[in-house]
Amino acid sequence: MGCDIVTVSTDTKFVHKAWQENEKELARVKYPMGADRSGKVSREFGVYDEANGLDLRGTFIINPQGVLMNMEMNFYNLGRNIDEMMRKFKANMYLAKKANEACPSKWKDEGDPTLTPSAKMVGKVHEALQGK
């Protein structure tokens, strides 16, 4: 809801088209595929590998005000976990509505316990996570 995924590599848009049309794994892909042939955008986000002109596996969540809310970067040999990515995105959507709260590591979806940092919670995180 209210979110657009854009994939980016240093390939051209022509190659994106050829890949999407040929690779059956991508048959259901709906998101726009960005072409950063010069590496300009990739450099800005710090994912550009100057040694070979490729992008590292970086994921960035930007809110509707244009503020960067989350970043994650993996080296070539480690794929990303889509569930963790969606968890982070859902948490950011939730926290945009609940500015005083924080989503702990085990938070998965709306309805899971959150923390509201305060003087009372100091030393009582365990109780807060149990909803006491």
Place this chain on the structure above:
Amino acid sequence: MSEIRLGTKVPDFELETYEPTKGDFGAFSLKDQMQKKRWTILFFYPADFTFV
């Protein structure tokens, strides 16, 4: 050099795109996303025709 920082505004940027739903080329810009009040997930990967 990376200029972006968590919690700060990302400088506007634009990308040429291939849009699978239209089978046509298009464009993406952060400014458009902000005007449409939409979240953006940017997903960088090494290269087409490899595993993502």
